[in-house]
Amino acid sequence: MLALVFGTGAAGAQTTPPARVVSMNLCTDQLALMLAAPGQLVSGSYLAHDGVVAPLRDAARSLPANRGLAEEIYLLQPDLVLAGRYSTVATVAMLQRLGVPVIRFEPEYSLDDIEDALAQMGTALGRETEAEALIADFRDDRARLAAYQAQVRAGTEVPRAVLYSARGWTGGSNTLSGDILRAAGLRNLADEMGFEWGGMVALETLLMADPDRLILGQPARNPEGWSEARALLHHPALRHSRAFRAGVAANDRDWVCGTPFVLDAVARLIDETTP
Amino acid sequence: MSRLLVPALLTLVVLLFVASLLIGPAAVPVADSLSALIRGDGGPMTLVMRELRLPRAVLATAIGAGLGLSGAVMQGYLRNPLAEPGLLGVSGAAALGAVLALQTGLAAAMALALPLAGLGGAFAAVLVLALLAGPAGGALTLILAGIGVSALAGAGLALVLNLSPDPFAAQEIVFWLMGSLADRSWSHVALALPFVVLGCALLLTQARALSALTLGEDAAASMGVSLGRLRGVVLLGTAAVVGGATAVAGSIGFIGLMVPHMLRRATHGDPARLLPVSALGGAAMLLAADIAVRLILPGRDLKLGVLLAILGAPFFLLLILRTRFAQNA
Numbered sequence: 384m385l386a387l388v389f390g391t392g393a394a395g396a397q398t399t400p401p402a403r404v405v406s407m408n409l410c411t412d413q414l415a416l417m418l419a420a421p422g423q424l425v426s427g428s429y430l431a432h433d434g435v436v437a438p439l440r441d442a443a444r445s446l447p448a449n450r451g452l453a454e455e456i457y458l459l460q461p462d463l464v465l466a467g468r469y470s471t472v473a474t475v476a477m478l479q480r481l482g483v484p485v486i487r488f489e490p491e492y493s494l495d496d497i498e499d500a501l502a503q504m505g506t507a508l509g510r511e512t513e514a515e516a517l518i519a520d521f522r523d524d525r526a527r528l529a530a531y532q533a534q535v536r537a538g539t540e541v542p543r544a545v546l547y548s549a550r551g552w553t554g555g556s557n558t559l560s561g562d563i564l565r566a567a568g569l570r571n572l573a574d575e576m577g578f579e580w581g582g583m584v585a586l587e588t589l590l591m592a593d594p595d596r597l598i599l600g601q602p603a604r605n606p607e608g609w610s611e612a613r614a615l616l617h618h619p620a621l622r623h624s625r626a627f628r629a630g631v632a633a634n635d636r637d638w639v640c641g642t643p644f645v646l647d648a649v650a651r652l653i654d655e656t657t658p
Numbered sequence: 659m660s661r662l663l664v665p666a667l668l669t670l671v672v673l674l675f676v677a678s679l680l681i682g683p684a685a686v687p688v689a690d691s692l693s694a695l696i697r698g699d700g701g702p703m704t705l706v707m708r709e710l711r712l713p714r715a716v717l718a719t720a721i722g723a724g725l726g727l728s729g730a731v732m733q734g735y736l737r738n739p740l741a742e743p744g745l746l747g748v749s750g751a752a753a754l755g756a757v758l759a760l761q762t763g764l765a766a767a768m769a770l771a772l773p774l775a776g777l778g779g780a781f782a783a784v785l786v787l788a789l790l791a792g793p794a795g796g797a798l799t800l801i802l803a804g805i806g807v808s809a810l811a812g813a814g815l816a817l818v819l820n821l822s823p824d825p826f827a828a829q830e831i832v833f834w835l836m837g838s839l840a841d842r843s844w845s846h847v848a849l850a851l852p853f854v855v856l857g858c859a860l861l862l863t864q865a866r867a868l869s870a871l872t873l874g875e876d877a878a879a880s881m882g883v884s885l886g887r888l889r890g891v892v893l894l895g896t897a898a899v900v901g902g903a904t905a906v907a908g909s910i911g912f913i914g915l916m917v918p919h920m921l922r923r924a925t926h927g928d929p930a931r932l933l934p935v936s937a938l939g940g941a942a943m944l945l946a947a948d949i950a951v952r953l954i955l956p957g958r959d960l961k962l963g964v965l966l967a968i969l970g971a972p973f974f975l976l977l978i979l980r981t982r983f984a985q986n987a
Binding site: 549 | 682683686701703705706709710711760761763766822823824825826827829833840841843844845957959
């Protein structure tokens, strides 16, 4: 009898979902917050406290934050750590040496990748059913959005749009941002400038491409300090351009991570780029 | 030869100014660029010419002139060939002032706070240098004081930018320490130009006094030069030029070191004549450097300080060598 209990216990260890999960990446924070069972996620990254999309912010703030240091994560005694592909390599290596299981998530480069990420997170947390439901909802929302986009753009010329963020970063069609533009029915000028994967565009090059629409990153704001990188988005030459006067769309925190909330960004972008 | 110097330098500045307007990532035929600039058809080329390239060229001219002039003045006043605002930490201190104004939100509340904070930083640094290694101090004292001021300003800059909640701020230590004119606008010109022009005007009034000072302090005083006034005007003028320039373009070094040296022989070492030509030479050098950074790495925003240090640092070492030989001889 005793042997049986121990036996099932040991066999069950493989399939028992992890009970103490720590996420150290802003995007795995969001996926985990959406899918984890109550109490399963014990800590999220410090970025999540103000960096995640509004619907998840309260949930993120109720968790203690970590700054992604091996020591603090180890002391949380997690049985699973969620990290991004580009999370601190040294930290992840150290955690693995200490015997903590770490799952790394690839960044999402398209809306399709979001389905894969949800499925991967579902498996990692032992919440496959919840993940499947979320993926089904995501597909429905996508289809509805595609129909809405087709209806809005019907009979009009496709606007030529370009993303412009701090330091002049723009995203091409091989990036998640590029896929958001595509889903919103916009032609991405970044591709024509040779930035399929994104890159830094000189303001002069951007102006000469003469886009119809601008999608600007968050500009410099007082409480967030100051950087020349974001001050670039206040440049008078940009503000006097034809595209700016046509009305700009915002590239905000909904765009950062590959989660179903990206569809909110697509919906907003469609409305913001319709005359 | 020296009679032709001013017209030659003026021509050079004008040519480089026009070249600066014609060079950029968007390769557009010369005639089209100029007609877009002058006529203004409302198209994107007009926007690029009028709002990107023109303010950039204007800033390069004004800041170059200011730095060339303040280098010549500092060398004349400290009677030391190694004096230069960038090298001695004056620009670094000005950058620290400007960054503080930006990060505390002071510059957002009042636009003038930015150049004024730059001026404050520069003034403090020049004051420290003048007190530690004024006309009586030797080259060694001056350089050591400069190292101290530079180190302190650089550390302060790194600290403030690292503490900034803006994630991009910390990466901009390079901009503040190396300087750049990329993507500057008319609002930057409006902030910097009055300070640079005012500072230059102040410094030029002291040309005669600096000439007299070459004969020594006592001789200068007996010729009616008020040393206290000279010091005050030199401090304030240099601070205004360097503070205004650095607040919008970061610290641009070595121009104030190289230009006066290149022109000193042609002006027979007379500060009264060296000052105006150093301004012209500085303008030409900064315009040329700003053209070069755009040609070497187009669209990548190579910092001006990188290029100027590659040219200027060997020049500085050569000067040290020459100073040593002069002492040994």
